Amino acid sequence: MLAKRIIPCLDIKDGQTVKGINFVNIKSVGDPVELGAMYAEQGADELVFLDITATHEGRKTFVDLVKRIARELNIPFTVGGGISEIKDAEALLSAGADKISINSSAVRNPKLIDDLALNFGTQFVVVAIDAKNYDGRWTVTVNGGRIPTDKELFSWAKEAEDRGAGEILFTSMDHDGTKAGFANAELSKMADMLKIPIIASGGAGNMDHFVDVFANGKADAGLAASIFHYKEIAIPDLKHYLSNKGIPIRL
Amino acid sequence: MNLVIIKYNAGNIESVNNALQRLGVTAEITGDHEKIKAADKVIFPGVGEASTTMAFLKQEGLDKLIPSLKQPVLGICLGLQLMCSHSEEGDTPCLGIFEEKVKRFQPEPGMEFVTKVPHMGWNTITKLKSGLFDSSLEDQFVYFVHSYYATVGEHTAAVGNYINPFSAALHKDNFYATQFHPEKSGTIGAKILENFIKL
Numbered sequence: 001m002l003a004k005r006i007i008p009c010l011d012i013k014d015g016q017t018v019k020g021i022n023f024v025n026i027k028s029v030g031d032p033v034e035l036g037a038m039y040a041e042q043g044a045d046e047l048v049f050l051d052i053t054a055t056h057e058g059r060k061t062f063v064d065l066v067k068r069i070a071r072e073l074n075i076p077f078t079v080g081g082g083i084s085e086i087k088d089a090e091a092l093l094s095a096g097a098d099k100i101s102i103n104s105s106a107v108r109n110p111k112l113i114d115d116l117a118l119n120f121g122t123q124f125v126v127v128a129i130d131a132k133n134y135d136g137r138w139t140v141t142v143n144g145g146r147i148p149t150d151k152e153l154f155s156w157a158k159e160a161e162d163r164g165a166g167e168i169l170f171t172s173m174d175h176d177g178t179k180a181g182f183a184n185a186e187l188s189k190m191a192d193m194l195k196i197p198i199i200a201s202g203g204a205g206n207m208d209h210f211v212d213v214f215a216n217g218k219a220d221a222g223l224a225a226s227i228f229h230y231k232e233i234a235i236p237d238l239k240h241y242l243s244n245k246g247i248p249i250r251l
Numbered sequence: 252m253n254l255v256i257i258k259y260n261a262g263n264i265e266s267v268n269n270a271l272q273r274l275g276v277t278a279e280i281t282g283d284h285e286k287i288k289a290a291d292k293v294i295f296p297g298v299g300e301a302s303t304t305m306a307f308l309k310q311e312g313l314d315k316l317i318p319s320l321k322q323p324v325l326g327i328c329l330g331l332q333l334m335c336s337h338s339e340e341g342d343t344p345c346l347g348i349f350e351e352k353v354k355r356f357q358p359e360p361g362m363e364f365v366t367k368v369p370h371m372g373w374n375t376i377t378k379l380k381s382g383l384f385d386s387s388l389e390d391q392f393v394y395f396v397h398s399y400y401a402t403v404g405e406h407t408a409a410v411g412n413y414i415n416p417f418s419a420a421l422h423k424d425n426f427y428a429t430q431f432h433p434e435k436s437g438t439i440g441a442k443i444l445e446n447f448i449k450l
Contacts, residue, residue, distance in 0.1 A: 074270065076432075166371070196367060
């Protein structure tokens, strides 16, 4: 049976992992390649690397980093951050990325989704959506949830699918950082509407939250960052827990 | 050992090369007919669309060369599909090495967990046959990304199950193929590539 996926997300700035990551068994705590390889060894099903570099120099470093990741990592990985045109995606594809994730640039220019899907195939294109509930309307936000747009979550997700997105990575800004669980009602509604896989993000605090997001939120994958980085949840423990709860998982 | 990866207009060629390098094998990526014929092993990878890729293979004469090869050949993903007789994708006649046909997944409404196309992610392989596999690989998870599949037939060397049973691997004489991506399938995938190298 097709397994539900567990995906750690790493934020990268100027080629280094950011956020306090306190692993003891790797030589350089800041090195995304070592950290990624360690997660792969622990059973992560995929990895996401998000470039939060603002400078041109940092961008070049990121493409070089993607090449190193592709050489070392034996599982699929997605890269995102700062992709606003075809040539950005092309550089990352030829560096060895399996998928790219676009967010604000797709909101600003939805045709980018069509162009990327046409050039590289739908399986290459992940559309990330950050949304927040404003008075009952789930509103798509950009710039890390700070700026609301005129787009509504569900219609935007459907449009992204129609334009050629291969997957949706949905982050609820209302749940992100709360550690109180994923946005299961919204995820489940989205799963019923779409034919492409959905990656759930935002709100993971304990192992039961992952059970809920697969069983009730109908998500295909669960993504988290800090709970893995701070070792609050170890991936092998999480995967055994999920498997014991009857969730299809790769052990 | 002299291992060649066939170079053509497809994605993921570097990923296969990276995986071989992790196993300590240096491959040459080339479209040169003489080099391909002279290689000990040949890998035919592929991510892309069937009809445009077949058109490219014809243009390069690779549609005649590949079925005539005598050494072990491993097709991956689209490579497997193009080695079959026909693909529904673009209604494309393919290389005809395997008689199996390539069809599109048709999800049935209301099926829990398995209604999405492409089939993307980690799934198990069973009923393993051929030198690519050993008993330790039965029921292990490997990584798939595909919307089309080869039917189960005489040459099926591994069965996958998504919406319906399909050929996760095929084998006939010196020709081997996997629908999944061994180069992205962790240690299990590395073992399968290693088995191919040892053939």
